């Protein structure tokens with residue numbers, strides 16, 4: 212396992228001027244839009260409170276709601292599977308696709324299928340997965356990774372997409388082999404390409420935005436309508452969802468159907484909301500809609516996140532991506548720096564919890580703790596607190612055994628010793644004033660030695676002044 | 692009113708003039724200022740870097756030093772935020788009710804400098820004179836953790852001779868983030884570059900804030916680029932008057 216090095220990955224993205232421009236432009240547009248439509252609702256803050264409260268209550272009794280969901284889905288004719296981890300989820304879904312003799316499957320945008328690395332497993336089993344969300348299709352064709360929760364191809368501009376389509380699309384989708392880079396021409400070509408898949412593929416795989424325990428209904432919210440095609444045309448529908456996606460009651464949906472589109476795309480309402488309950492309705496209209504429905508409930512580390520009181524709120528995320536769009540680090544480092552289908556602030560807390568600190572321990576440090584994410588999050592997830600909590604866990608893990616000898620730990624211990632003993636602090640400052648002499652020019656330090664050299668990459672450091680505040684105070688005339 | 696100054700370790704060592712300015716303003720306004728010499732650091736650096744155990748020790752130290760103080764004034768938005776938002780959580784994590792109760796007793800008496808002037812003393816005009824063109828950077832902690840709103844701006848608007856100009860994208864972080872600036876130096880620099888661009892575009896000669904950590908970061912960049920724009924803590928602006936220094 213190679214450790215995920217956020218710093219190095221960000222360094223690469225920072226130098227890509229096309230990428231920087233694409234992301235800055237897209238996030239600033241979407242920021243303005245979401246701020247406008249969130250701000251226009253008089254009860255927006257109350258909706259956020261409600262969203263947070265419903266999620267917290269649900270997590271407090273998650274086991275009960277999941278059992279209820281299983282019962283409702285089963286009663287409505289669906290088949291429920293439980294997957295402890297990614298490997299189990301892959302085995303279940305590949306097994307089902309085989310059982311229905313699928314040579315290919317169509318897929319609706321789903322981060323959970325990426326999380327369990329389903330596509331490579333399907334390909335290895337000789338089953339071709341076709342992503343049908345436009346941006347996901349682009350990322351898949353370009354053999355890249357998503358760089359944004361909701362706009363996975365945010366790093367690409369129209370000219371780049373045009374070149375890709377000319378190379379990869381079914382030639383029948385581009386009459387005459389001529390393609391313009393305007394949005395409607397690109398969409399037209401993609402539609403022609405995808406229609407053929409929708410009409411000929413028998414098995415669809417989806418994620419889920421919500422699932423209602425009391426009714427067994429599964430909900431998908433989308434903008435393009437390609438998801439709706441996948442949900443209605445094939446004979447077999449397999450949906451996978453993280454266990455945290457359950458909502459106890461139908462009435463809870465009202466809150467999230469307002470919070471999600473306004474936070475995600477800045478739409479008052481998303482164009483397509485699909486809800487289905489088992490397969491009974493489809494059976495009654497034989498041939499209309501999937502006759503078979505499977506629901507895979509995935510844990511994959513979520514019960515561990517739930518068990519920790521501080522990290523628990525991580526599970527409240529509705530994957531709206533607003534925290535990415537407001538994050539100054541994401542805007543500059545880009546989504547690929549997070550090396551995950553979950554990027555930005557939410558990625559910085561989710562990925563290390565899913566993959567472990569040894570692999571993803573650099574992510575909780577990929578933040579200035581500025582708090583823009585928490586301020587924007589529709590369900591008020593305290594991301595900065597979770598980040599510092601995870602940092603403490605990373606440090607605790609590192610400090611075991613010989614790890615305690617790492618430079619940062621030694622420096623932190625030295626600082627702590629000074630803060631415990633003000634006289635030591637005074638002595639260190641006195642020594643520093645002498646020691647800094649060779650580094651100081653015009654009252655500033657322009658080059659710091661490692662490990663502080665990162666600072667002097669772009670910033671001067673003030674020289675230690677001749678006396679500290681406490682020196683000055685001690686010399687002051689006593690006031691009456 | 693007797694005020695206990697929490698200078699913060701950072702200001703103590705690197706920016707003593709900020710502490711002197713705070714003392715100056717408060718005494719000018721008729722307050723009595725004390726300095727408890729056993730004080731050191733609020734624990735923010737350790738806490739934010741993942742050294743929770745050490746941070747908890749420093750919470751304990753802070754509580755021991757400042758227990759019984761009538762009002763504690765802090766010329767740092769991030770240290771105030773540390774005390775107000777993180778101390779209760781850390782005390783809880785430390786286990787035992789005793790520390791949590793002591794934190795709860797002390798936290799409401801801790802004030803960020805501009806907050807103290809406006810909310811406790813009820814003043815927006817502190818009689819300052821500062822004939823310069825100034826832009827104000829609202830630190831993330833001032834904006835989001837402490838929700839100080841426009842308090843600093845109200846104080847600045849009442850400074851005679853001062854021309855206050857607007858900062859574009861004022862709500863965005865300058866990219867400091869403590870060890871972030873060192874660990875993720877390139878990303879931090881990219882954020883700083885944009886912040887500096889907005890500061891320079893404002894046409895100000897001085898950039899001010901309620902926190903010397905942001906100012907050391909922004910100022911360090913402005914200095915490296917030879918921009919001629921410098922950074923000055925809000926307290927130093929408010930300490931300046933049209934009288935010759937006594």
Ligand code: SF4
Nearest residue numbers: 528529531532534588
């Ligand atoms: S953490 Fe909050 S803002 Fe970020 S994606 Fe999840 S719900 Fe949206």
